Amino acid sequence: MTSTQQRLREEAAVFCQSLRPVLEQDEEWRRQGMLSDGDSREVYRLLGEAGWIGMSWPVEFGGRGLTRLTATLVEEVFGYHWLPLSSYLLSYKTIGAAIERYAEPALVDLLLPPISRGELIFCQGFSEPGAGSDLGSLTTRAELRGDTYVVTGHKIWTSSAQLSDWIYLGVRTDADTKHRGISVLVCPVDTPGIEVRSFPTLGGGYLCETFLDGVEIPVANLVGEVNGGWDVLMYTLDFERVTAEKLGGFAWVLNAVEERLRETDRLDRVAAGRISRLRGELHASRLLSFRAADNLDRELPGSASSAMAKLSGARLAQAIGDAAVDLLGLEGLAEGAEAAIEGRAAALYRASVGSTIAGGTAEVQQLVIARRGLGLR
Amino acid sequence: MRFPLEPELELFAASVRGAVGVWEAPLEPVFGEWQDDRDDALAARLAEIGWGELWSDPDLLGPAVAGGVELGRAVAPLCLVDEATLGAPLAVDGRVRHGEGRVEGGEREPTLDGTGTLRGVESVVPSDPARLQAWGAVTLAYLAGLADGAVEKAVAHALAREQFGAPIARLAAVQARLADAALVRDGLVLSAWSAADPDGAFPRDSLAWAGGACREVTMHVQQVHGGIGFALEGGVHRYFRRAKSVQVWTDVLLSELASP
Numbered sequence: 001m002t003s004t005q006q007r008l009r010e011e012a013a014v015f016c017q018s019l020r021p022v023l024e025q026d027e028e029w030r031r032q033g034m035l036s037d038g039d040s041r042e043v044y045r046l047l048g049e050a051g052w053i054g055m056s057w058p059v060e061f062g063g064r065g066l067t068r069l070t071a072t073l074v075e076e077v078f079g080y081h082w083l084p085l086s087s088y089l090l091s092y093k094t095i096g097a098a099i100e101r102y103a104e105p106a107l108v109d110l111l112l113p114p115i116s117r118g119e120l121i122f123c124q125g126f127s128e129p130g131a132g133s134d135l136g137s138l139t140t141r142a143e144l145r146g147d148t149y150v151v152t153g154h155k156i157w158t159s160s161a162q163l164s165d166w167i168y169l170g171v172r173t174d175a176d177t178k179h180r181g182i183s184v185l186v187c188p189v190d191t192p193g194i195e196v197r198s199f200p201t202l203g204g205g206y207l208c209e210t211f212l213d214g215v216e217i218p219v220a221n222l223v224g225e226v227n228g229g230w231d232v233l234m235y236t237l238d239f240e241r242v243t244a245e246k247l248g249g250f251a252w253v254l255n256a257v258e259e260r261l262r263e264t265d266r267l268d269r270v271a272a273g274r275i276s277r278l279r280g281e282l283h284a285s286r287l288l289s290f291r292a293a294d295n296l297d298r299e300l301p302g303s304a305s306s307a308m309a310k311l312s313g314a315r316l317a318q319a320i321g322d323a324a325v326d327l328l329g330l331e332g333l334a335e336g337a338e339a340a341i342e343g344r345a346a347a348l349y350r351a352s353v354g355s356t357i358a359g360g361t362a363e364v365q366q367l368v369i370a371r372r373g374l375g376l377r
Numbered sequence: 378m379r380f381p382l383e384p385e386l387e388l389f390a391a392s393v394r395g396a397v398g399v400w401e402a403p404l405e406p407v408f409g410e411w412q413d414d415r416d417d418a419l420a421a422r423l424a425e426i427g428w429g430e431l432w433s434d435p436d437l438l439g440p441a442v443a444g445g446v447e448l449g450r451a452v453a454p455l456c457l458v459d460e461a462t463l464g465a466p467l468a469v470d471g472r473v474r475h476g477e478g479r480v481e482g483g484e485r486e487p488t489l490d491g492t493g494t495l496r497g498v499e500s501v502v503p504s505d506p507a508r509l510q511a512w513g514a515v516t517l518a519y520l521a522g523l524a525d526g527a528v529e530k531a532v533a534h535a536l537a538r539e540q541f542g543a544p545i546a547r548l549a550a551v552q553a554r555l556a557d558a559a560l561v562r563d564g565l566v567l568s569a570w571s572a573a574d575p576d577g578a579f580p581r582d583s584l585a586w587a588g589g590a591c592r593e594v595t596m597h598v599q600q601v602h603g604g605i606g607f608a609l610e611g612g613v614h615r616y617f618r619r620a621k622s623v624q625v626w627t628d629v630l631l632s633e634l635a636s637p
């Protein structure tokens with residue numbers, strides 16, 4: 001780590017501490033067991049105001065011109081302080097990256113500056129009831145009428161849609177082919193014809209269904225080529241799958257569990273050994289994340305390294321959630337501010353279920369590693 | 378999958394199923410609270426068919442296990458297991474496991490604090506070996522039932538859910554996962570039945586294994602469900618959450634038993 005990166009991480013930690021009063025007033029923050037699924041418009045705005053959104057973007061878009069790797073190192077600090085990051089991750093890290101790379105300059109100028117100011121939140125409408133792992137079979141139709149697409153379909157599992165200003169949509173523009181018939185469109189969520197319904201999840205937060213009925217979106221809002229959307233979606237996922245922020249949260253949990261066991265005179269050799277092994281795994285997972293971010297910086301093929309980062313972090317979420325409850329014993333099952341380690345053990349235990357599903361299931365990550373990484377076909 | 382039972386055991390299992398009836402565990406985890414899923418009407422229906430007396434005669438361990446499996450399949454309140462076998466609900470800091478609020482007459486229920494240290498009672502382990510034996514057998518049965526109910530849901534989902542133009546049940550990865558889950562489920566069911574032996578020893582080792590094993594099954598089940606298992610609706614998550622809770626509580630009792 002360079003001294004600049006170290007300094008930024010320290011600054012970020014101070015900033016995160018300043019958010020603590022805001023966080024403590026937020027009931028969802030207490031319940032949410034996975035910080036990357038947590039959401040808060042207020043935290044997003046404050047992040048933007050303080051210049052923490054869009055770190056890798058050029059200064060003219062409100063960024064700091066840093067590398068992805070540096071941003072990733074800072075995101076880990078956000079995670080350690082358990083910031084609710086869903087809007088940040090969607091708007092900047094994943095969708096923002098694709099817009100920066102694939103959208104026309106006018107769209108880039110329109111969207112990136114308000115994102116980096118913390119004023120514009122994006123959500124991601126890929127998955128559909130019939131298209132989960134088989135994303136290529138999505139059926140939300142976009143019909144071209146003049147210079148407008150008319151979009152009709154049903155999206156599901158849309159994180160943060162209830163808070164979002166804009167939506168990033170995978171749509172079908174050619175019904176005759178599969179992957180080569182997909183395009184990506186963006187539009188404001190309040191465009192007529194869009195309806196968002198949220199439902200509660202095991203994580204303690206919400207996910208949404210998004211219904212699209214005759215939604216008119218200008219052709220100028222295409223991200224990438226017509227029928228070239230598959231590449232855009234895959235590019236987006238390569239960014240989504242670098243999940244160092246989660247790892248920051250897990251490091252906090254391990255420290256908190258260790259501290260609690262010490263306090264209650266239960267930190268025996270077996271417990272210390274289990275924590276140590278998990279820290280070792282966490283270290284390897286961090287390195288996988290940093291390598292993946294570095295590959296993205298260098299524009300090297302990133303799918304396999306991002307899938308490794310993602311899969312190792314997802315498994316760790318489950319291993320640490322499980323171990324934290326085991327080690328704390330009965331008090332590990334309790335939730336809430338008053339509970340041991342602020343109830344985060346029980347919350348992580350339940351929320352970690354989503355980690356091997358969101359952003360592509362564990363099995364899908366394995367396929368990416370096997371095919372793209374090892375060349376097995 | 379239903380394991381074939383002797384006719385009279387099947388009869389008792391069916392009456393437990395009948396007593397459970399359309400009862401459903403609460404969908405919403407009570408975040409930040411101990412969940413209260415006690416149900417007086419359900420407890421009364423079970424009492425009517427003799428649930429609660431089964432510990433008193435070693436020959437009734439068979440029906441106790443048959444019934445315990447049914448309770449697990451339904452993710453029924455855990456205090457039904459504890460009260461029927463130990464004679465009192467287990468409680469932590471005065472709160473019954475999976476029951477909200479304090480129970481009057483603090484002497485009756487074994488109480489622990491959050492770290493698993495006993496409070497105000499000498500032991501959570503019942504002095505009557507018949508009760509302890511029944512608790513062990515029914516706890517194993519409950520875990521076997523959780524695993525069985527969860528696997529049944531996952532198999533049904535895998536057959537119904539199509540991706541890539543076919544049911545996901547045809548995918549090798551999904552089959553491997555469900556096969557792993559099924560073999561552990563079967564191991565749990567067999568362990569529960571082996572603990573129903575009136576002359577057998579307390580199934581300490583089986584209990585030490587069963588909670589974590591059951592959790593593993595429910596994890597596979599969650600994974601096969603994909604996103605739908607993460608929504609509260611549908612309730613697949615109840616098995617997953619309950620398995621961990623049983624594991625942790627069981628460990629407390631086992632460590633109590635192990636201490637000199």
Ligand SMILES: Cc1cc2nc3c(=O)[nH]c(=O)nc-3n(C[C@H](O)[C@H](O)[C@H](O)COP(=O)(O)OP(=O)(O)OC[C@H]3O[C@@H](n4cnc5c(N)ncnc54)[C@H](O)[C@@H]3O)c2cc1C
Nearest residue numbers: 124126127132133157159354358361363550600601603604
């Ligand atoms: C917390 C959370 C947040 C999410 N946020 C978003 C979001 O913001 N936007 C969005 O568009 N989507 C989002 N999703 C959806 C997510 O991308 C999908 O849930 C995921 O891709 C899996 O799809 P599915 O749920 O339909 O499961 P399915 O695809 O039905 O999978 C079911 C099971 O089958 C297995 N399987 C399927 N195909 C294969 C195969 N070929 N080989 C081996 N195994 C296979 C899976 O691994 C899984 O175990 C989110 C999901 C979660 C849980």
